[in-house]
Amino acid sequence: MKAMILAAGKGTRVRPITYRIPKPMIPILQKPVMEFLVELLRQHGVDQIMVNVSHLAKEIEDYFRDGQKFGVDIAYSFEGRIEDGNLIGEALGSAGGMKRIQDFYPYFDDTFIVLCGDALIDLDLTAALQWHKEKGSMATVIMKSIPREQVSSYGVVVTDETGRIQSFQEKPKVEEALSTDIN
Numbered sequence: 001m002k003a004m005i006l007a008a009g010k011g012t013r014v015r016p017i018t019y020r021i022p023k024p025m026i027p028i029l030q031k032p033v034m035e036f037l038v039e040l041l042r043q044h045g046v047d048q049i050m051v052n053v054s055h056l057a058k059e060i061e062d063y064f065r066d067g068q069k070f071g072v073d074i075a076y077s078f079e080g081r082i083e084d085g086n087l088i089g090e091a092l093g094s095a096g097g098m099k100r101i102q103d104f105y106p107y108f109d110d111t112f113i114v115l116c117g118d119a120l121i122d123l124d125l126t127a128a129l130q131w132h133k134e135k136g137s138m139a140t141v142i143m144k145s146i147p148r149e150q151v152s153s154y155g156v157v158v159t160d161e162t163g164r165i166q167s168f169q170e171k172p173k174v175e176e177a178l179s180t181d182i183n
Contacts, residue, residue, distance in 0.1 A: 001044075001045045001046045001047060001048070001111075001112070001113075002046065002047075002048045002049070002050070002110070002112040002113075003041050003046045003048070003049050003050070003112055003113040003114065003115065004049070004050045004051070004052065004112065004113070004114045004115075005024070005034060005037060005038075005049060005050075005051045005052075005114075005115050005116075005117045006052055006114065006115070006116050006117055007022065007023075007024040007034060007051050007052060007053055007060055007117030007118075008052045008053055008054035008055065008057075008079045009023060009054075009055065009118070010023075010054075010055045011023030011026075011055070011118065014026070018055070018056075020056075021056070021059065022053075022055055022056040022057075022059050022060055023117070023118040024037075024060060024117030024118050025056075025059050025060060025063065026118070028120060032063065033117070033118055033119075033120050034051075034060070034064070034117045034118075035063075035064075035070070036120055037115050037117065037119075037121070038064070038067070038070045038072060038074075039070070040121070040122075040123070040125065041072065041113065041115070041125070042070065042071050042072050044124075044125035044126045044129075045126070046072065046113060046125075047071075047072050047073060048072065048073045048075075049067060049072050049073070049074045049075070050074075050075050050076070050077055051064070051074060051075070051076050051077070051117070052076075052077045052078075052079055053076050053077070053078055053079070054078065054079040057076070057078055060076075060117075061076055111129065111132070111133065113125060113129070123142060128140065128142055141157060141165060141183045142183070143157050143181040143182060143183050144181070144182055145180050145181050145182075146180055146181075146182055147180070148174060148177065148180050149174060151171075151172055151174055151177040151179075151180060151182075152171050152172060152173055152174055152177075153171065154171065154182040155168055155169070155170050155171065155182060155183060156168065156169040156170075156171075156172055156177055156178065156179050156180070156181065156182055157179060157181045157182065157183050158178045158179045158181075159179070159181065168183075
């Protein structure tokens with residue numbers, strides 16, 4: 001089973017710490033947030049992980065290396081350019097990171113999981129995958145409902161009565177939010 005961890009962002013909302021530590025490497029209980037995700041993925045049968053990196057990419061790559069220490073294979077997709085022999089990070093955003101998946105076909109030639117590298121989650125991924133396959137969906141987004149007054153801090157997902165995604169709103173004003181479901 002394969003997965004992608006989105007880890008290229010600059011983490012501007014938690015500065016100044018992210019000037020020197022990429023957001024997925026912020027420690028929780030002496031362990032980077034992303035390590036919890038790698039462990040969760042491994043526990044649910046994922047053995048190959050692609051990580052998109054950009055801001056302070058070396059910190060992530062030096063810590064996780066090829067993933068063997070964590071019982072998985074890890075590869076990296078750098079988002080940026082080379083200028084005068086230097087790597088310049090230019091994160092493409094979540095959608096851009098997902099679009100890069102096309103660059104790795106056939107790596108992602110079957111069902112796979114995508115997680116945000118800075119999100120500490122406790123989710124039964126096996127059950128979510130089973131639900132996804134039973135529904136015959138092309139894509140499944142795991143969502144959570146939040147209090148309306150918090151929507152301006154998150155990307156909001158708008159669905160129809162059957163649960164199909166109709167649109168997304170990026171950090172809408174409370175009065176403009178069409179949903180309280182976030183991804």
